[in-house]
Amino acid sequence: MADPSDGPRERLRRRLTGFVDLVRSHGVPVGVGAEVDWARATSAIDLLDRDGFRAASVATLAKSPDDARAVLAAFDRYWSLPDAAVELPWAEPETTPLAPRRRAPTRPRPGPDVGKGDPSPPVAIPLGTYSASAPSAAHPLVPLTEREVRALRRGARRFRREMATYPGRRRAGSPRGGVDLRDTVRESVRHGGEWIDLRHRAPRPSRAELVVLWDVSGSMREHESRLFGLVHALESSSRRSRVFAFSTRVEEITAEVRRFGYRRAAEAVARRIDRTDGGTRIGRSLHEFSERYGRSLGRGTTLVVLSDGWDLGEADLVGDELARIARRVHRIVWVTPYTRRPGFQARVGALRSSLDQIDRLLGPEDFESPWPLRPFRP
Amino acid sequence: MVGDGSWESAREVEELLRGQDYLADPPLAMAVYLAGRLGKPLLIEGEPGCGKTEIAKALATATGGELIRLQCFEGLDARSALYDWDYPRQLLAIRMHERTESPEQLEQEVFSERFLLRRPLLRALDGDAAHRPVLLIDEIDRADEEFEGFLLEVLSDFQVTIPELGTIRARRVPLVIITSNRTRDLSDALKRRCLYAYVEYPDPAKEEAILARRVPDLGAAFAREIAAYVQRVREAPDLAKRPGVAETLDWAAALVALHRTGLDAETVAATLGFLIKDAQDLKFLREKPLAISSE
Structure with missing residues (x-):
């Protein structure tokens, strides 16, 4: 008697499952629900219609344009032979050719894994220079103490409350505000239709999305440990936040900063950021940021730029690009490590040309201090 | 062809849309076809002005179903999207019956379907069973994340719960088109419940x-x-x-x-x-x- 586990239907089933596994291995998070949808779709289409099968795979397995590209690439590779779906014996598909994409994981809360007494060795973060041909150099990132990290987290939360909220359109029960007829009527029914209490609702402040642009060029190296602590604290302070690192180009490092705990995040960022030693082109980086991520900015976004303002490019370009961004976002805050230095004035090219667009100029000390954020004085 | 989403093939959808002067690419037509066949919402993302909203209008016209549109905005809540009570009429009813009915009877009376204002989501679930409605949830990325959470029950089970009336299930699963301009990432929970299509600029x-x-x-x-x-x-x-x-x-x-x-x-x-x-x-x-x- 023939083994049913080796029949054409079983081979086809395994072949189909193998495709989903391949898609997953390319970084597309295909859940069981999507897999079931895909399997149902295969029964609703003509499997011999390759283009239709391809389109159905994208419609059911992908959830973003990046996913769609990965599914298409996997499809072309996996179903490369016309009769593969029905005739080929199942085999482990190749998983190497496509570069896995990085996705932001479900947000874990940062753990208190800092300064717990373990003598943590410095984390090597390659930072570096402008020249694209220069070799990458690793520089130690000295972990902050638990006290320092806590102070920064408190500061970041204070910053979020003061700077990263805006009047929302959603309303909530409040002793002030307009009369809420719905609640008033509901309450009056309990008293036989008598309006004993008027209920009120007022607009609820909305939390802004925090977008952090972190300058990791050579001139910022002496401050990088402290600023990474601030970046991590800012990211942790808001449910909606994104982090980008830039020197001569922009990279999103949100997923790495979100790793569980400060130290693991630092290690992940060290692995992620791959640049050379030297200067920065803030204007060009802002331009690239606008082009690639500008559409995700909105009136609920507070943009935080962490940079000393030393720019190898055209200083005016920084002002122009910030003006372009400023039209879209709620606030722009610039954090420079030099605000507390005696005689500091915002005269560095990029900073000077950006002053009109900046809502607040701060230093890392403002986050470490228990006092309210100081007002901006150019 | 059945004009209610029970199409026989993606090509049929393509032709149906072409009849409404909507030229859908085969992948988009396939996504619409599967949304109709599998009874799943279809999330369409893409550049503004590339026909995401138009496809819902074309589908409604082609199938003869009612187009029910929910335009999303910041602060959108269940009152605007699902249902609300007709307060002026409720107040009038309370005044009329306060001397003749007990508080319990009064409450039952004023929170009955007679005083219910049906908003788009409820209309889509509670509508005419003869024609499959097309529910367009437009620009979902403009709504708050809380509203996305609220949508989950509607989109996964096609039912809503009104505390005063109980659970209302869809008489007929509507064809749901959700559009987004990608100004922010949508939650994974919402995306999991949807099929997906991306509309690009045409050549x-x-x-x-x-x-x-x-x-x-x-x-x-x-x-x-x-x-x-x-x-x-x-x-x-x-x-x-x-x-x-x-x-x-x-x-x-x-x-x-x-x-x-x-x-x-x-x-x-x-x-x-x-x-x-x-x-x-x-x-x-x-x-x-x-x-x-x-x-």
Whole structure:
């Protein structure tokens, strides 16, 4: 008697499952629900219609344009032979050719894994220079103490409350505000239709999305440990936040900063950021940021730029690009490590040309201090 | 063909939409077909003005179902999306019956279906069972994340719970089209419940075909010229807002209204505002005009 586990239907089933596994291995998070949808779709289409099968795979397995590209690439590779779906014996598909994409994981809360007494060795973060041909150099990132990290987290939360909220359109029960007829009527029914209490609702402040642009060029190296602590604290302070690192180009490092705990995040960022030693082109980086991520900015976004303002490019370009961004976002805050230095004035090219667009100029000390954020004085 | 989403093939959907002057790419037609067959919502993302909303309108017209549109905005809540109570009538009823009925009877009376205001989501679930409605949840990325969470029950089980009335299940699962301009990432929970399609800018040949169908007075040569020019505008660097198909159609209609039969520098400069909706882009293109002809 023939083994049913080796029949054409079983081979086809395994072949189909193998495709989903391949898609997953390319970084597309295909859940069981999507897999079931895909399997149902295969029964609703003509499997011999390759283009239709391809389109159905994208419609059911992908959830973003990046996913769609990965599914298409996997499809072309996996179903490369016309009769593969029905005739080929199942085999482990190749998983190497496509570069896995990085996705932001479900947000874990940062753990208190800092300064717990373990003598943590410095984390090597390659930072570096402008020249694209220069070799990458690793520089130690000295972990902050638990006290320092806590102070920064408190500061970041204070910053979020003061700077990263805006009047929302959603309303909530409040002793002030307009009369809420719905609640008033509901309450009056309990008293036989008598309006004993008027209920009120007022607009609820909305939390802004925090977008952090972190300058990791050579001139910022002496401050990088402290600023990474601030970046991590800012990211942790808001449910909606994104982090980008830039020197001569922009990279999103949100997923790495979100790793569980400060130290693991630092290690992940060290692995992620791959640049050379030297200067920065803030204007060009802002331009690239606008082009690639500008559409995700909105009136609920507070943009935080962490940079000393030393720019190898055209200083005016920084002002122009910030003006372009400023039209879209709620606030722009610039954090420079030099605000507390005696005689500091915002005269560095990029900073000077950006002053009109900046809502607040701060230093890392403002986050470490228990006092309210100081007002901006150019 | 059954005009209610029980289509036999993606090609049938494509033809159905073509009949409404909507030219869908085969992948998009496949996504719509599967949404109808599997009874799943379809999330369509893409550039603004590329036909995401139009496809819902075309589907509703083609199938004869009611188009129920929920335009999302920041602060949108269940009152605007699902249901609300008719307070003035409730108050009147309370005054009329307060002396004759007990508080319990009064409460039952004023929180009955008679005083219920059906908003789009409830209308889509509670509507006519004979024709499958098309529920368009437009620009979901403008709504708050809390509203996305609220949508989950509706989109996964096609039911809603009204505390005073109980759970209402869909008489017939509507065809749900959700659009997003990707101004923010949607939650994984919402995306998991949807099929997915991404609409890109059309290539010049397709845009020319769209122009020929939607603005038939243009003429083939003029439509080709416009499509080619718009393509060059989209390829121009540093534009904050690239024109979508909607802008192209507006511009073409304006040119027809001006009795133009071809593009020239003066006409383009005078009417560019139909195509470009950003002041800096407009200034940029007026200072550095693009070539009118591609040759």
